Amino acid sequence: MPFIPHTEKDVADMLACVGVDRIEQLFEEIPPALRIAGVDGIPPALSEAEISRLMQTRARADGEPLCFLGAGAYDHYVPAVVWDIATRGEFYSAYTPYQAEASQGTLQVVYEFQTMLASLTGLDVSNASLYDGATAFAEACLMAVRANRVNKSRRILVPRLLSPVFRAVASGILAGQKVELVELPMLDGCTDIQALADFAGESGAAVVIQNPTFLGTLDKVDELTDWAHAHGALVIAVTNPTSLALLKPPGQWGQTGADIACGEGQPLGVPLSSGGPYFGFMVCRQALVRQMPGRIVGRTVDREGKPGFTLTLQAREQHIRRSRATSNICTNQGLIATAATIYMSLLGSSGLREVAVSCNVNTHALVDTLTAIPGVSRLFAAPFFHEAVLQLDRPVEAVLAELSAQGILGGYDLTADYPELGNALLVCATETRSASDIGKYAAALTKIFGAAV
């Protein structure tokens, strides 16, 4: 029997101890009218060899296309050490560290994780991770509404340049709390600073700044931060952790820095894997920590004065506060945060910086190469990190389909999310894309454009 160790003698002895003849009698409290005959409609069991063969066939069917697609999930190199160590049974099969003395490994990893995220974002305190970037953003909005004691508004200003899916996820979650997202317009790939004047009287509880923006550009973070603070709003930074080895961190934006930073942690050693499991991160100023959702680990001492780690500030959480908790969150993404901690430890700040620089250099090379093709141009002049918007002289969808048939993921079609941009395509080249990869993309695109003209 798969994964059940009982011998026939064990079963007989155990039933005798309970005082019944058959296992079936143990289910006698379920009313007969509710009983079912079994699990109907599930295929018969497969052996380990059989399931291995099946899954390998399916994995192979999906192939491994050459990826120039980003839009929130990035194809970075993940060193072998990261998942070899993260999937050790002692990390993989442990529960949430409620018994601190028997969970010091997990707890210390989280403390190190919190330290790294705080330092990357330039803020004070990180939590132990949230589900993903989109839900971390939704939680950051709720947190800002709770934390802003000056402006009790239930509106939040979000840039047109915010990830559309972050916005979609947050809108749903915020609706239950009657919090509304109001859009700041964009101009030439950045938030329209001139238009801010229209929002001066209704700046809301928080202003959101995504940098790099969803379209890859670098926004006017200093002006936006200072404007928000001058109008009584908190600043929520949405950011890419890889970029922070290179770019000015949220804690240093404007005169006083952002108040909360959040985002998708996937770039830190997490494979693309169809969208998850990833992890969301959230970091804030010290003063806001008691409004932060999710688990937090603190360093303390034991009875003998020896340093150790424990979950702390749990009075915010659902298992203590129940209906008065800051959030219903229970599970986080512990294993993925562990992998990210190992990844950041291997690379260090200079290694992570080199990844960030390589991404920027490669994406520039990609853009320069592709815009040499007639019919392809760059849309915005604003500086970008590792994604850029190209404008095509024809519908993007058909072009992407042709590229896909040649084993190339050519980028993200912006037509549905940003119809005002026309035939716009968001492309990305991480540190893993070589000059020859870029050459392949250019050759395929040249052929498509040449063939159609």
Next chain:
Amino acid sequence: MNEPLIFEYESAGRKGFTPPAGEAARIPAEWLRKDEPVLPRASELEVVRHFTRLSQLNFSIDTHFYPLGSCTMKYNPRVCNRLAMLPQFLARHPLGPVEHGQGFMQTMYELQEMLQVVVGMQAVSLTPMAGAQGEYAGVAMIRAYHESRGDHARTQIIVPDAAHGTNPATAVVCGCDVVEIPTRPDGDIDLDRLRAVVGPQTAGIMLTNPSTLGVFERQIAEIAAIVHGAGGLLYYDGANLNAIMGKTHPGAMGFDVVHMNLHKTFSTPHGGGGPGSGAVGVNSRLQPFLPVPYVQKCGDHYGWDTEKECPQTIGRLSAFMGNAGVLLRAYIYMRMLGAKGMQRVSEFAVLNANYLMARLVAAGFDAAYPDRRASHEFVITLKQMERDTGVSAMDFAKALLDHGFHAPTTYFPLLVPECLLIEPTESESKHTLDGFVEAMISIRDMAYTDAEKVKEAPLTMPVRRLDDVRAAKQPDLTWLPGAAT
């Protein structure tokens, strides 16, 4: 400290990995970072040793019996991990075209279908990333259903006092009010109180069955009739699904919506606190409101159903489609069990719990519900011992660590004083359970002979009991360079 912080390594051979060399970034100076973030400076070998040593400070299923009630700490088969990490699965971009995802999507479609059967529902969405998010999806769908009928007054969610903390917290996050109803001394819900609180304001009720008290709620059919009769819907918290597979299911019990904790029943790893997966199943009444995206089959082709195909959806719960890698592991596990294997899981989970309860009761421990059959878990109370010796459930739990067993869940359910909620799961042998009983007896005997010694526990862990008050009053949540360690 047993292992220094990773920041305390200062190696010249830093950087475990060197990315390809590039030129300088083309970014204007005003956007560039001027300080260097505090990341470790350790060699690859130091990183490997550091995290390997840290892992060794943990209890885990792979190293210890872990009878944590309500958490279903069963064996996580290694093969599930290996196959979910096949290179093509890891490399698949979530926004990649469906032509490059048919193998993955077929797998997800079949998982939806299998889960549907197990819980007796009409449709399943895999996007919720944890149990609490599944709960959120469930309550949001209940609200959307009432709203779609113009029934705007239905904003109350009924929750039994024995419920998991996430239930009331979720109801509030969804903008509902929470009404708590009491449990009778025999462990079942007080039906008179339920009848008294339902009405035109009732959105629904959230229930776990078997309940968190480790017993099957026998009046579930009457509860369904009362709530449905009042116009409300029934939400099933799937935390305890491991007790009933193939015996009954939420559909048969009258539930309208259910979430499943794939990291419990379907053996995906808990990972030291996540990732989880909280797939939701619904009957036809709630199907239009399911969270998107989910996989649809058209002939031999698999595609995504999104907002376009499902205009009444409650929307998206994650940036992409949920914790795909977790879902793959659950699929592999289910295919290895097959229909019979799944039923056996519940049979042996319930056998192990009843055996362990019978042995502990025979040894003089007090079951909280001695006249009831245990489900896959059961509650014992140490109230008498605490009164006699001053040794609390917390002390007892810490002493178990010294005996090489992870502690059961303590002080939950809140209704039972000085309680341990014990869930052995089907993957443990009789031999392991017998060893656990011996440890329980030995600690109890020690409590009556040398209570102070039990209160000292644990003595063999990497640290002694930690100062939680200091942790909360003087929070040290971030290491700073130059800080004492």
